[in-house]
Amino acid sequence: MKIWLDGGLRDADAARVSVFDHGLTVGDGVFETVKATDGRTFALTRHLDRLTRSARGLGLPDPDHDEIREACAAVLGANPMPLGRLRITYTGGHGPLGSDRGAHGPTLVVALGETTRRPDSTAVITVPWTRNERGALTGLKTTSYAENVVALARAHEQGASEALFANTSDHLCEGTGSNVFVVLNGEIHTPPVASGCLPGITRALAVEWTGAQETDLPLDVLDRADEIFLTSTLRDIQAVHRVDDRELAAAPGPVTAKAMRIFEERAAGDLDPR
Secondary structure, three states: OEEEEEEEEEEEOOOOOOOHHHHHHOOEEEEEEEEEEEEEEEEEHHHHHHHHHHHHHHHOOOOOHHHHHHHHHHHHHHOOOOEEEEEEEOOEEEEOOOOOOOOOOOOEEEEEEEOOOOEEEEEEEEEEEOOOOOOOOOOOOOOOOOOHHHHHHHHHHHOOEEEEEEEEEOEEEEOOOEEEEEEEOOOOEEEEEOOOOOOOOHHHHHHHHOOOOEEOHHHHHOOOOOOEEEEEEEEEEEEEEEEEEEEEOOOOOOOHHHHHHHHHHHHEEEEEEO
């Protein structure tokens, strides 16, 4: 396995980041996960644009898109696989053991892991913890992911693949690594970015391609929605057949199934939708 680290390809066993890297010591970093099919990335431009927005939100220098594109191509070329999770990580770099940053500049890592196509439907749970829609990191895809690790572990304990959060106003927000959509009376709705959810790349494309509405939704909409589905880079669109103890019959339902078809067709026709 070859990994890109700070300017070049390295063997995975030889790729080393300092124990003083700010991404490790205080979670001062941002990242993107990009789907790669037979060495071809999907929506890379959108992912790089969001990486830059996240970096700016943390006060990090703008990442060099040309370098990252070169790194992605090199990693994909060195590690052929049918379906991969391409991870771009960009941190504050070597720094002191505290919140202040050092002067060494950022660290860039691009790595690839093999994955498989997700099932057409999945189970999710709700968790008692909330997203803070007014927090300093709201809307940024940062390496400060411990909250998601805890919630996802809870989901796995209960036989689910995802955990859903409300925000501080008890409105539906998002999953640990996904956005959530509901179908009400034949119409598709998803929480607005103002709810505190991450502005997902797949979410934005699903809204654009299916005509979904951005709507403030109470958390208990999950108890009455006709259909529910998730979106994320590796899920694309995935139906939900169970929320907590509620079973949704025949998932994916007709609206979700149509959305899945639309997304698959549009994505196949344009690997880098702008």
